[in-house]
Amino acid sequence: MDLTSLAVAGMSLVGTLAGTFGGxxxxxxxxNYRIEQLEKKVAEHNNVVERTYKLEGQMTEVQHDIRDLKSVKA
Structure with a gap:
């Protein structure tokens, strides 16, 4: 083996390693970017779920109030 072959092999090795690590x-x-975007979407979804849960509780209270008002009228 001559010096030129070793130089070419060495440069090939360096190029391959650089390409691999760069990739x-x-x-x-x-x-990481896609995970961050997914975390944002999950946070928005959780916010909607929490708001829906609160609204369902408020609707239950409103239904009880309406039932109470109807029974007082009758």
Whole structure:
């Protein structure tokens, strides 16, 4: 083996490693971004669920009040 072959092999190794690690970093950033977006959507969903739960409780109270008013009228 001559020096040129070793230099080419070494540069190929460095290029391959750089490409591999670069791809891993880009993929990791994309995954983190998508997880953050999903967390935001989950937080919005949980907010809607909490508000719906509160509204259901208020509706139950309103229905009881209406029933009480109807029984007083009768």
């Amino acid at each position: 891993i970093l880009v993929s990791n950033r994309l995954t």
